[in-house]
Every structure is written in structure tokens, then in C-alpha cells.
Amino acid sequence: MNVIAQHLGQKIKIKELQKHLVMDLLLKEPLLIKHGHEKYIVVFRYGVVIGFGLSESELRDFREKISPYLVEKFKEIFTEELEIKKTDGEEILGTEVVYLKGELDTRKIILISEALSRSVALDAFEHEADNILHQFN
Numbered sequence: 001m002n003v004i005a006q007h008l009g010q011k012i013k014i015k016e017l018q019k020h021l022v023m024d025l026l027l028k029e030p031l032l033i034k035h036g037h038e039k040y041i042v043v044f045r046y047g048v049v050i051g052f053g054l055s056e057s058e059l060r061d062f063r064e065k066i067s068p069y070l071v072e073k074f075k076e077i078f079t080e081e082l083e084i085k086k087t088d089g090e091e092i093l094g095t096e097v098v099y100l101k102g103e104l105d106t107r108k109i110i111l112i113s114e115a116l117s118r119s120v121a122l123d124a125f126e127h128e129a130d131n132i133l134h135q136f137n
Contacts, residue, residue, distance in 0.1 A: 001038070001053045001084040001104070005116040007124040008063060009047040010072035017043070017069045026106060030113065035062075040109055047071075047124075048117040052084075052109060078124040080116060 014031055024034040031043040040052040041062055047070070051059040067073070087099040098112060 003050060003052050003082050003084060003098075003112065003116065004054065004056075004059055005048060005050045005080045005113075005120040006059070006063070007048050007074065007078040007120045008066075009070040009074050011047055011070070012043055012045055012049075012066065013069040013071065014043065014045050017066055020069075021065060027110070030110065030117075032106065032109060038104070042109065042113040042117070044113075044117050046117075046121060047074075048121055050113045050116055052104070074124065076127075078120050078127070080120045080123070082112075082116065084112070 018025070018028070018031070026032040026034055026040075030045075033041040033043070035041050035051075035054065035058070038053050039058070041054065042050040042052075043066070044050075049059075049063065049066070051062070054062075082094075082096055082098055084098045084100060084104065087101060089099070089101075091101050092099045093112065093115060100108060
């Protein structure tokens with residue numbers, strides 16, 4: 001299963017998003033949405049959206065739906081991807097591939113999402129810091 005994390009802006013207004021969009025909510029913090037058979041979306045208030053098993057067009061459609069709830073939308077979308085593979089051996093959380101035993105449950109989705117969301121958010125902040133430093137040179 002492909003997992004795509006995107007940092008879209010400084011903040012997402014989660015409470016307003018919950019009020020106005022019809023979603024199959026599994027968890028409120030972070031916002032975990034079931035988006036079809038074995039497809040999930042995780043939304044973090046600090047502007048990161050993660051799609052589990054979604055196509056690029058499905059993720060783009062979701063971005064358009066939540067666009068009104070983005071604060072300080074970025075001109076450039078920062079993206080990271082990884083692949084989830086099933087294993088009979090040890091579970092491993094790597095930077096490009098995650099090996100999991102059994103089914104992908106809520107706990108595993110959140111664990112992967114937390115790590116991936118922080119990574120993509122740090123990339124965006126590093127890019128922003130570089131731009132600020134270049135202005136002084």
C-alpha cells in the first residue's frame with residue numbers, strides 16, 4: 001500500500017472541517033477518516049494530510065475539499081511517500097518501506113502517520129528557514 005504525506009499549509013482548521021464535511025470518522029485527534037475499502041486519510045492540525053492507499057487524484061480531490069480550511073496555504077506542496085508491505089517477520093518502520101505483521105489497524109495508521117507527518121513538516125520548515133537565511137545574504 002502506498003502512503004503519501006503532504007504538508008499543505010501552516011494550519012488546518014480541524015473543528016470547522018469536521019462540521020462542514022461528511023466523513024466516515026474513525027478518530028478525532030488526529031483526524032482519521034475511512035475513505036473507502038482499505039483507504040484512509042489522516043489530517044493533522046499543523047497542515048499535514050496523509051493518504052493511505054489513495055491514488056494521486058483521490059488525494060488531490062480531498063485537498064480541494066479541505067482548501068477552505070487551510071491557513072496560510074503553501075505555494076509549494078511538500079511531499080513524502082512510503083510503501084507498506086506485509087511481513088511474517090519483524091515489524092520495521094523504515095524511511096521508504098514499512099514492514100507490518102497482520103492487518104493495518106488504527107494504532108498502526110496513527111503510528112506511521114505521526115512519524116511521516118513530522119518528517120514532511122520538518123522538510124517544509126527547513127525550506128522556509130533556508131529562504132529566510134538567503135534573504136540576509
